[in-house]
Amino acid sequence: ELSPKILAALNQQVEMEAASSQYYLAMASWAEVQGYNGTAQFLYRHSDEERTHMLKLLKYINERGAHGLVPALKQPEHQFKNIQAVFDLVFKHELAVSKEINNLVDLCLFEKDYATHNFMQWYVTEQIEEERMARHILDKLKLIGEDKGGLYIFDRDLATLDTAD
Ligand code: OFO
Numbered sequence: 001e002l003s004p005k006i007l008a009a010l011n012q013q014v015e016m017e018a019a020s021s022q023y024y025l026a027m028a029s030w031a032e033v034q035g036y037n038g039t040a041q042f043l044y045r046h047s048d049e050e051r052t053h054m055l056k057l058l059k060y061i062n063e064r065g066a067h068g069l070v071p072a073l074k075q076p077e078h079q080f081k082n083i084q085a086v087f088d089l090v091f092k093h094e095l096a097v098s099k100e101i102n103n104l105v106d107l108c109l110f111e112k113d114y115a116t117h118n119f120m121q122w123y124v125t126e127q128i129e130e131e132r133m134a135r136h137i138l139d140k141l142k143l144i145g146e147d148k149g150g151l152y153i154f155d156r157d158l159a160t161l162d163t164a165d
Contacts, residue, residue, distance in 0.1 A: 002066045003111050009104050010116070013123075014057045015071040016100055021050035023093060026076040027086050038159035039083060046090075046163045053126070060119055083151065084141050091134035098127040133163065 002010070028043035058068035080086045101123045108117035137158075144150035 002061070002064050002116070003113065005107060006111055006113050006116055007061065007066050009107050010057055010061050010066075011069050011071075013100060013104055014054055014061070014068060016097060017050050017054035017057060018071050019074065019076070020093065020097060021047045021054060022073060023076040024050060024090070026078045027080065027090070030078060030080050031083070031086065036083060036155045038155040038157065039086075042158040042161055042163065043086075049163055053123070056122075060116075064115070083154075084138075087134060087137050087141060091131070091138055094127065094130045094134050098131060101127055137161075 024043050024047035028040045028047055031037075031043055032040035058070075061068035080089070101120065105117060105120050105124065108114070108120060140154060144154055
């Protein structure tokens, strides 16, 4: 049985994953409109993956006999300065997600909910990958700087870059 605190924290995490999905969807749409089609494809895939993160939590809550709640949608920002700014925001957002996940893991130990603690380990591992990927993309962008040709190749490569699922 999930404690009320754990249930509230899990539902809050459902909301955060849904918000991540919306956020990356807004970035994907922006990139597409700007003509960065490869980046858009990458961000659309990333948005889909965040939805699967949300679903996994929702189903876990239900499996434990509680009720996973579908959160309301908030409109994310939809104007971005440039590609660099987009991935700066992705990285910052992933750091915020990692922090929330760590808090949830902490709470599991405090509440002695070892089943949820175990379930959350998937997210802990996933965040290592998500942070690594964002850092990797930012490193590439730093190398490219103002080089238009480099940005063209970057965008083309992102079309097929694996997102961390
Ligand atoms: Fe971006 O990762 Fe979900 O948790």
